[in-house]
Amino acid sequence: MGLAAFILIASLSAGSDPAGAATLDVSWASNTEADLAGYRLRLGTVPGQYTETIEAGTASSAQVDNLQVDVTYYVAVFAYDIAGNESAGSPEVSARISASLEPLPIIDSVVDLDSDSIYLMRGRSHTLVVRGRNLQAGASVGLGLGVLTTRLALNSDGDLISYVLVSNFASPGRRTLTLINPDLATTSVSDAVTFVKTPDTNLDCSVDILDLNAIARSWNLNSDEPTYSAAGDLDGDAYVGPEDLTIFVKFLGRPLPGCP
Numbered sequence: 023m024g025l026a027a028f029i030l031i032a033s034l035s036a037g038s039d040p041a042g043a044a045t046l047d048v049s050w051a052s053n054t055e056a057d058l059a060g061y062r063l064r065l066g067t068v069p070g071q072y073t074e075t076i077e078a079g080t081a082s083s084a085q086v087d088n089l090q091v092d093v094t095y096y097v098a099v100f101a102y103d104i105a106g107n108e109s110a111g112s113p114e115v116s117a118r119i120s121a122s123l124e125p126l127p128i129i130d131s132v133v134d135l136d137s138d139s140i141y142l143m144r145g146r147s148h149t150l151v152v153r154g155r156n157l158q159a160g161a162s163v164g165l166g167l168g169v170l171t172t173r174l175a176l177n178s179d180g181d182l183i184s185y186v187l188v189s190n191f192a193s194p195g196r197r198t199l200t201l202i203n204p205d206l207a208t209t210s211v212s213d214a215v216t217f218v219k220t221p222d223t224n225l226d227c228s229v230d231i232l233d234l235n236a237i238a239r240s241w242n243l244n245s246d247e248p249t250y251s252a253a254g255d256l257d258g259d260a261y262v263g264p265e266d267l268t269i270f271v272k273f274l275g276r277p278l279p280g281c282p
Contacts, residue, residue, distance in 0.1 A: 044088075044089040044090065044091050044119040045085055045086065045087050045088075045089065046065075046085070046086045046089055046095065046097075046117060046119065047083065047084075047085050047086075048063060048083060048084055048085075048086070048097055048099075049082060049083035050082055050083070050099050050112065051082070052082045053101050053109075055101075055103065057103040057104045057105070058080070058101060058103060058104075059080070059102050059103050059104045059106075060077070060078065060079045060080050060101070060102060061078040061079070061080070061081070061082070061084075061099055061100065061101055061102075062075055062076065062077055062078065062099070062100045062102065062108070063075070063076040063078055063084045063086070063097065063098075063099055063100075064076075064097070064098055064099075064100065064111070065086060065095050065096060065097045065098075066095070066096055067093055067094065067095060067096070068096065069096050069114065069116075070096070070114065071096075072096075072098065074086070078099075089119060090119075091119050092118070092119070092206065093118065093119070094116055094117070094118040094208060095116065095117055095118070095119075096114050096115075096116050097114065097115050097116070097117065098111035098112050098113070098114045098115075099111065099112040100112070112212075113198070113212030113213060114198075114212070115198070115209070115210045115211065115212055116200065116208065116209070116210045117208060117209050117210070118202075118206060118207060118208035119207065125155075125156040125207070126156060126207050126208070126209050127154060127155070127156045127157050127158070127161065127201050127203050127207060127208075127209050128154045128155045128156055128209065129152060129153075129154040129157075129199070129201060129209065129211045129214070130153050130154040130155070131152075131153045131154070132150060132151070132152050132153075132199055132211065132214045132215055133150070133151045133153075134148050134149070134150060134151075134215070135148070135149040135150070135151055136148055136149060136276065136277075136278075136279045137272045137273050137276060138272070139269075139272040140214065140215045140216055141215070141216050141218045141269050141272055141273075142186065142188050142215050142216070142217055142218065143188065143217075143218055143219070143220050143221075143273075143278075143279070144188050144189065144190050144192050144194065144217055144218070144219060144220070145188065145189065145190040145220065145280075146187075146188060146220070146278070146279045146280045147185060147186065147187045147188075147279055147280060148185070148186045148187075148188065148279055149183060149184075149185060149186075150163070150171075150183070150184045150185070150186045150215075151177075151181050151182070151183060152174065152181065152182040152183075152184065152199075152201065153181050153182075156203070156207070157174070157176075157180075157182050157201070157203070158203040158204055158205070159174065159175055159176045159182075159204075160173050160174065160175075160203075160204045161173065161174040161182060161201055161202060161203045161204065162174070162201070162202045163182075163184050163186075163199060163200070163201050163202075164199070164200040164201075164202075165186065165188075165197045165198075165199055165200075165214075165215065166192075166197055166198070167192065167193075168188065168189040168191055168192025168193070168217075169186060169187065169188055169189070169192060169197075170186070170187040170189075171184050171185070171186050171187075172184050172185045172186075174201075188217055192217050193217065193258070194216075194217050194218055194219055194256075194257055194258025194259075195216065195217060195257065195258055195259070196212075196213040196215070196216050197213075197214065197215050197216070197217060198210050198211065198212045198213070198214060199211050199214035199215060216257060216269075217258075218256045218257055218258070218269050219253075219255070219256050219257075219258060220256075220278075221233050221256055221269060221270045221273050221274075222273075222278060223236040223253045223254075227278055227281035227282065228278075229270065229273040229274050229275065229276065229278065230274070230275070233270065234270060236251055236253040236254040237254040237256075237262060237266055237267060237270060238254075239251050239254060240253075240254040240255070240262040241254075241262055241263070242262065242263060243261070243262055244260060244261050245260035245261070250262065254266060256269040256270065257269060
């Protein structure tokens, strides 16, 4: 039996040897299966196409040497069990090591200031706070299709602030955040934020008990069941359950972005 693919890239950092070859240090959260035998790190220069494999054993980190500067590498981790069965890959992340050999940016957390959470409502503008290390003023952030972002500015705490507009046509669900420093050092974090439908189901600019009814009516139901209501499926996964309630609670009683 294969192992579940729930490995997450935790951090990326870069360096160089005197000859100018770049190295990439990658770490991830460990699996917990009793029959875990080890991990394989795979990378390449095209998304989803891996040309190099690093056997990491049971360690939760690996170093890749002799990489080129100013080239974007795409990285995923695979677990395997004692029978040789290999899991599906972790969410893919990317890193670009700048010719200036500045340290790669490392993202510790991404938070929407309006809800103090990772949830961004579609059709609204949000203030995104990025915390981490080696972050530079003027960095750019990307969240995929349907999103407009500003370049990042440092606040008084050293956090990077970006104003984000999520369009109504952006697909709900988890998104990878890619950050590029002005020196082109690049990193990305999978599942950094989640685009959600508005929990203000009656559009009265207030998230309250009336909106909770939409979740309650479809609680624990899938989209193929007759009493399912899409209004209660805030994360867009065709199921109304605990995460939808979590999203509702994050916005409960808070001023909504874009409302008077």
